[in-house]
Amino acid sequence: RLMQNLGIQGVWRGKNKQTTRSRDDQKRAPDLVKRNFTADHPDQLWVADFTYIRTNSGWVYTAFIIDVFSRAIVGWKVSTRMNTDMVLDALEQALHDRGMPKSVIHHSDRGVQYLSIRYTNRLEAANLRASVGTTGDSYDNALAETVNGLYKTEVIEYLKADWQGLVDVQLATLNWVDWFNKKRVHSALAYVSPFEFEAMYYDKMSPLGQLA
Secondary structure: OHHHHOOOOOOOOOOOOOOOOEOOOOOOOOOOOOOOOOOOOOOOEEEEEEEEEEEOOEEEEEEEEEEOOOOOEEEEEEEOOOOHHHHHHHHHHHHHHOOOOOOOEEEEOOEHHHHOHHHHHHHHHOOOEEEEOOOOOHHHHHHHHHHHHHHHHHHHHHHOOOOOOHHHHHHHHHHHHHHHHHOOOEHHHOOEOHHHHHHHHHHHHOHHHHHO
């Protein structure tokens, strides 16, 4: 039901490789989202997560940052290492491409990558508000989990069964993110793409749009 409310059809996934290792030995940010994945404007709430891909060269990991208002993928990174550098690179892309927005709520699970000192310091330096859900409960980060599922279904499982390695996955992910943001429609967005939904918002907020 929650995924239906998010406006993205849920996808069935088999038994997963565990990617999240939680940290319970440190003070962490509160859960500011509490499963309410809604936003009134772009760059109000971002959700972050990563998933895994088996290749002939070993495991590859893909991290995403998603804008909740439009469902746009605003940052991503493919890496052979499930570490802080991977998620930091996705964050840096999001910050750069979105024009360094302030006071964005950044929501993630309690994975060690997102709770690392380097990552939390970067959030603070960028004036982002950290929010942390509960490890092991996918509903606490349901939108990010759903996008991961779409990625696995529409790219990893659909395109081929034999991924060679990092570069292979990087190219496919680059093409998919571009298509996802510009072409993929969502029921929660009145059946338009994420970028089109954002354009509609900014048109409405412009002086001419407010006079219409």
